Amino acid sequence: MSHASASSWSRRRLLGGAVSLAALGSFTAACGGGGTPKATSGDRATSGASPSPTAAAGGGVDAELIARRYPGLKPFAPAPPPPAHKPIVLSAAHPQVFSRVPITDKVVFVTIDDGVEKDPAFIQMVKDFQVPLTLSLADTLIKDDYRYFAELHATGFVSIQNHTLTHPLDMPRLSAQRQLEEIAGQQVKLHREYGTTPYLFRPPGGNYNAATVAAARGAGLKGMMLWKESMEIHDMQYQGASHLLRPGDIILCHFRGPAQLKGETMVQMMANLYRHIQAQGFTVADITHYV
Numbered sequence: 001m002s003h004a005s006a007s008s009w010s011r012r013r014l015l016g017g018a019v020s021l022a023a024l025g026s027f028t029a030a031c032g033g034g035g036t037p038k039a040t041s042g043d044r045a046t047s048g049a050s051p052s053p054t055a056a057a058g059g060g061v062d063a064e065l066i067a068r069r070y071p072g073l074k075p076f077a078p079a080p081p082p083p084a085h086k087p088i089v090l091s092a093a094h095p096q097v098f099s100r101v102p103i104t105d106k107v108v109f110v111t112i113d114d115g116v117e118k119d120p121a122f123i124q125m126v127k128d129f130q131v132p133l134t135l136s137l138a139d140t141l142i143k144d145d146y147r148y149f150a151e152l153h154a155t156g157f158v159s160i161q162n163h164t165l166t167h168p169l170d171m172p173r174l175s176a177q178r179q180l181e182e183i184a185g186q187q188v189k190l191h192r193e194y195g196t197t198p199y200l201f202r203p204p205g206g207n208y209n210a211a212t213v214a215a216a217r218g219a220g221l222k223g224m225m226l227w228k229e230s231m232e233i234h235d236m237q238y239q240g241a242s243h244l245l246r247p248g249d250i251i252l253c254h255f256r257g258p259a260q261l262k263g264e265t266m267v268q269m270m271a272n273l274y275r276h277i278q279a280q281g282f283t284v285a286d287i288t289h290y291v
């Protein structure tokens with residue numbers, strides 16, 4: 001799709017208006033709730049074959065292994081210590097909308113949405129790099145394989161947040177009650193599957209209105225997390241005119257695979273993202289330490 005359509009979409013999203021499906025373009029629409037979950041790839045048994053003693057224990061990252069498996073990449077620099085006081089203080093009474101964190105450290109936050117693709121090699125990648133990721137999951141896109149995300153969660157490097165039950169891209173057109181059902185229902189499912197209670201909500205497509213904020217509050221969520229950059233197959237789309245990362249930016253990615261990435265894999269796309277981040281001298285931190 002053209003960059004023009006994507007940037008106009010981003011601008012419209014920033015204005016807070018509802019975005020029509022037609023405006024999304026075919027690639028972005030792959031994110032959409034209209035898509036059916038792909039069949040489980042099945043070949044999971046091979047994924048855990050190599051010994052991986054580090055995982056959640058947070059052992060050292062193996063620079064040689066990184067360079068071998070992910071050409072051009074190196075381990076990320078350690079994130080700075082978490083701030084003593086969170087730069088964004090959230091309140092359950094007034095869920096705040098934010099798209100970056102006001103900090104000066106060269107840190108960005110990586111968020112991955114939806115859940116369509118379930119690539120076992122990506123679980124290994126998470127263990128290899130040991131960088132924190134925030135997953136916003138929609139039930140309709142993960143329910144064919146909840147276990148995949150349980151395995152990701154078990155790495156200890158991801159937090160799981162709320163992205164609705166059915167991924168409606170037209171949240172603002174839904175009744176207040178339906179919006180509440182979408183968010184509160186997903187809270188129940190995520191707690192049932194993963195034992196987690198998300199506190200951040202990412203509205204599908206970034207589309208929301210006052211009723212969405214009220215629904216998030218009603219479902220017990222404290223923040224509405226938007227984004228500043230979005231990752232495509234090889235490139236990032238920047239909202240800022242500089243086309244550079246800025247400290248505290250939130251980057252949006254999706255669980256996508258060859259069907260959505262013109263043959264490239266989730267791991268290849270994420271490696272491309274990591275190259276962009278490393279090339280600009282940034283590292284990745286855990287947004288749950290900052291908001």
Ligand SMILES: [Zn+2]
Nearest residue numbers: 031113114204
């Ligand atoms: Zn989404």
